[in-house]
Amino acid sequence: MIHLSSNTNCDTFSEFSPVTPLSAAYEFMEISRKDRSEYNVLEYFAQSRNWNFDLNRIKRFLQNRNNTIVVTCEREKIEWVSKGFTRMTGYGSNEAIGQFPRFLQGSETSVEAKKSIRTKISVAEKYSGKIVNYRKNGEIYLCKVDILPVYDKSNSLVNFIAFEHEIEA
Numbered sequence: 484m485i486h487l488s489s490n491t492n493c494d495t496f497s498e499f500s501p502v503t504p505l506s507a508a509y510e511f512m513e514i515s516r517k518d519r520s521e522y523n524v525l526e527y528f529a530q531s532r533n534w535n536f537d538l539n540r541i542k543r544f545l546q547n548r549n550n551t552i553v554v555t556c557e558r559e560k561i562e563w564v565s566k567g568f569t570r571m572t573g574y575g576s577n578e579a580i581g582q583f584p585r586f587l588q589g590s591e592t593s594v595e596a597k598k599s600i601r602t603k604i605s606v607a608e609k610y611s612g613k614i615v616n617y618r619k620n621g622e623i624y625l626c627k628v629d630i631l632p633v634y635d636k637s638n639s640l641v642n643f644i645a646f647e648h649e650i651e652a
Contacts, residue, residue: 521545521552521565528554528563532642533635544646551647554633557640559583559604571626571649573619584645587616591623600630607632607640613650625652 522542529538544550551567561579569575572587579586588597596614603610610630615623627650633642 524563525552525554532633533637534633534641535636535638536633536644540646541644547648549648551645553579553584553645553647555584555643555645557642559643562642567648571618571624571647572616578619588614589617589623591615591617604630604632604643624649626650 522538522545525541526538528534529536541552544552545565545567548567548570550565551571552563552565553561553568554563555561561582561584564576564579568579572579574587585597592615596612599612600610600614609632610628612628614626614628616626617623626647628645628647630643630645632640633644635641
């Protein structure tokens with residue numbers, strides 16, 4: 484049996500306050516069912532966070548298996564990645580969730596690109612650009628990334644969402 488006390492600390496679910504452990508288990512079971520599409524999982528995610536965001540953009544983007552979506556909390560920790568993330572990086576979702584996206588960067592990653600991303604995110608503005616990242620096996624790849632701030636219906640920043648795909652150098 485899992486005991487959820489009031490002093491349980493988990494960044495990813497810090498705003499979640501279950502009534503009972505059983506309701507918590509059901510909540511997370513619902514979004515992790517294997518028969519749900521990635522779009523449905525994101526739709527559930529968006530509804531639970533009360534996103535003020537057009538999900539049609541996500542549906543079209545996910546249709547290409549080479550595209551990747553990364554959702555972070557407002558503090559930039561990864562909360563969800565699409566299956567394309569594993570295909571592109573070699574990291575499973577269990578290895579990415581809880582990390583900061585910079586874990587994909589290395590010595591060949593441009594200081595200017597990193598600074599530009601940090602600057603845009605710090606003021607919750609859209610970032611579009613290219614960045615050199617590293618796969619799990621150490622191989623370098625060039626990634627086109629668009630990072631958007633995501634607000635809830637009360638106009639509070641709740642997430643960032645990154646649309647990524649590998650490009651030729």
